[in-house]
Amino acid sequence: MTTKANNQLCAVCGGELQATTITHEEKRDSHIYLFQNVPAKVCTACGEIWIDEEVMQQIDKLIEYGVPVRKVETPVFDFPRAVAPAH
Numbered sequence: 321m322t323t324k325a326n327n328q329l330c331a332v333c334g335g336e337l338q339a340t341t342i343t344h345e346e347k348r349d350s351h352i353y354l355f356q357n358v359p360a361k362v363c364t365a366c367g368e369i370w371i372d373e374e375v376m377q378q379i380d381k382l383i384e385y386g387v388p389v390r391k392v393e394t395p396v397f398d399f400p401r402a403v404a405p406a407h
């Protein structure tokens with residue numbers, strides 16, 4: 321995920337960007353915030369996702385002041401314990 325997309329070409333590979341909506345995940349401290357239907361552009365060549373600076377600023381505001389439509393439980397794994405369970 322990279323911010324700033326000002327034209328129709330991918331700044332990573334020069335591929336064409338396609339306007340779409342994505343589910344965006346933003347981490348703040350130990351919290352994870354999910355945003356559905358976020359307007360974004362996806363590179364048709366390399367798959368890089370571009371979110372406008374303006375949209376990122378709105379996301380920042382929503383984290384501070386927004387009211388979520390719902391909350392989800394997030395499963396958390398401690399990797400070494402999860403792959404080698406003691407039984």
Ligand SMILES: [Zn+2]
Pocket residue numbers: 330331332333334335363364365366367368
């Ligand atoms: Zn690209």
